[in-house]
Structures are given as C-alpha cells and as structure tokens.
Amino acid sequence: MPLPYVLLSAAVSLDGYLDDTGPDRLLLSSPADFDRVDEVRASVDAILVGAGTIRADNPRLLVNSAERRAARAAAGRPEYPLKVTVTGSGDLDPDANFWHTGGEKLVYTTDEGAERASRLLGRTADVVPLGPTLDWRALLEHLHDVRGVGRLMVEGGGTVHTQLLRQGLADELQLVLAPLFVGDPQAPRLFGPGGYQGGRLRLLGTRRIEDVVLMRYTPTAPGTGPLPAAADRHWLRTACELAAQCPPSETAFSVGAVVVAADGTELARGHSREGADPVVHAEEAALAKIDAADPRLPGATVYSSLEPCARRASRPAPCAELIVRAGVRRVVTAWREPDTFVAAADGTGVLTAAGVRVVVLPELEALAKAPNAHLVG
C-alpha cells in the first residue's frame, strides 16, 4: 500500500529538549525559521500533532502567509492543510485553538477513545477509530487512501516522533537546533528511549537560518519484515535510478541494484551491462563487489528494480541463486519479471523457496519500467 511521504519537523535545544516545563511554550526557533515552517506547511496536504501537543501548546497550525494560502487555492488545493491529531484517551479540549482555526480537522483514535472524542467534539472534527489500539501504518494508509494525503508534516511532540521513527515510517527528519539550553531532566525530549536503527542516518542538507541551524536527515536502515519501511522506498528508488544508467539493449532489461546492510550502510551497487561486461546483471555486478565473507551479508537487503532472474542463458547462475548463495535474506523489488525474454520466470519463487523474503513495491513499478519502455511498451 502506498503511504504518504512523512516529514518529521521539530526544533530542539542544544541539550536535546523540545520544550521546558514552564506553563508557556518555549520558543526555540527564530522568526525566519517560523517563516520557513510556514512555507513547509503550505507545501503539504496534512499536518499532524499528538494530543499532548494540543494540551501543552494550544497551537493553531496554520499557513500564516496570505500569499501561500492564495497559491494553494490557485493550485486547486484547500487554503489550509488538513489538521490531524492522535489520541488514545479521546480527552480533547473542544475549546482548543486547533479546532477553531484553519480548515478540516481529523482525529485518529482507538475504539474506546472514539466515543469520548465524538462526545466532546461533536461535528467539529471527523473522528476515525482504528480498532482497540492505534496502528500508525493503518493511520497512514487511511490518510493516503481515504483523505488523499501525499505529503504529511508531523509537528510533534516527542511521543509521536519517536513512534514514527522507530517504526520505520518517517521519510525525512527536519531538525532545527536552537542555541539555548533547557537543562531540566523533566522536560520533554525529541526522541524517547528504545530501539532505533543502528548506523547513521543520511544527511540531506543543512541551512543556517539566523541563529539556528536546520538539518535534514533521512533514515537509511532497511525494513526487517514483510512490510516496507520508508527507507526501503528510498533505496529501491535509487536502484530504479541506476537502471536508467544502463547502456540500452534490445535483448536484455535495464536493471539497477543496491545492497544495503541492516544498519543502513550501502555495501555495493550495480547496473546491467556495467563496465566492460556486456552481459552482467545488476545484482550480479553489485554482489561481485562485496567480499563473500562479509558478515553483514546475512542481515543485508538487496534492492533490485526488476525481480532477480530465475534463469539465464548468458551465465551459469541466475541472480536469484547468487543472492541465495551470498546468504542475503531479504530482497525488495519494484517489478515482477514479464515474459519478454524468459517465459514464466519466477525469481521470487526461487528466492522464497530458499527462505529469502521478497517484498514487492508496485508503486515504483513505473519507474523501474521507464528505461525498458522500448521492450515492454
């Protein structure tokens, strides 16, 4: 299921706090950065905050610039992004600014929370129960499929940011570092304790804005189960972009592949017919660059724009077999192999029979096919 692009946005003190413990909201950003936040808000379809932030900060979460609202309207979008909150208790103050400013409002909650939220809010907001507990993936699927949200900005607080990052559902983190200290261990932190991806996130960019610094990061660690993490989409997109670099051929597909360790470290990449080898396949080229004894291989994921081949004439071992031999246990691909060159090729079947988990992301199939349009139309 495609999900919205999820952008986590927060400002923190130099000692990593989101706020202090005083009654008023601590202003961490500079005026120019508040304007940047306004610009980001104007670019998204929905803004989400946790119920804790509504209680603590009583925010409006508006697009404040009249020009930006006018540009949204001119583009056929609502003037204000949809405002979304999450609550388990359903205990929401109906007088909060959140409900009385901006455009449409939506509450995601549990079956139990829905009764209370609906009673307190009446017709002010749509209340959507998601079952006995609140499942973030179900929430994002609902936002995408039912509300048409393609880009979601999440503005806190720490409880919400922590869950989205730890569950591999965040595509990007926009973090502003403010030059002040809070120094109170009771104050809320951006990320709570628990398990996060090992290794390092990828830095997308930095920007000085008056006296604060904006840092943009993207998580890199592959998912671990049958459901894709946000990082899986990024790596598979990279594989599809590599496919576009292949020398064109009338007799073979153009494919890109990337091998990524469990901590998000890229081990190797390759594409069809790379270098001086006119028949090499993408996965074969990438795996050949990694030491067969590399202890990271069993925990790695192979991203391939096209399903790894199950049979081939040009070499003794097809790519599905090479992947099994390498000890890799997870493959993510965008496109099942069509019958163009090999009838009923089933690389997924070969991999699955050997205990390798295969995850297919059909939302990237068009990108994987693009350099092969002359072969498959």
Ligand SMILES: NC(=O)c1ccc[n+]([C@@H]2O[C@H](COP(=O)([O-])OP(=O)(O)OC[C@H]3O[C@@H](n4cnc5c(N)ncnc54)[C@H](OP(=O)(O)O)[C@@H]3O)[C@@H](O)[C@H]2O)c1
């Ligand atoms: N500096 C910044 O950029 C920034 C931005 C935003 C917020 N903040 C600060 O962050 C603090 C608030 O953060 P917070 O962590 O306390 O609150 P929060 O993340 O805004 O909201 C937490 C609440 O959301 C609901 N919730 C979250 N996950 C849920 C789940 N899986 N199932 C059901 N309900 C769920 C629960 O509501 P119920 O309690 O109703 O069940 C929970 O108490 C404030 O001090 C605020 O000033 C700072």
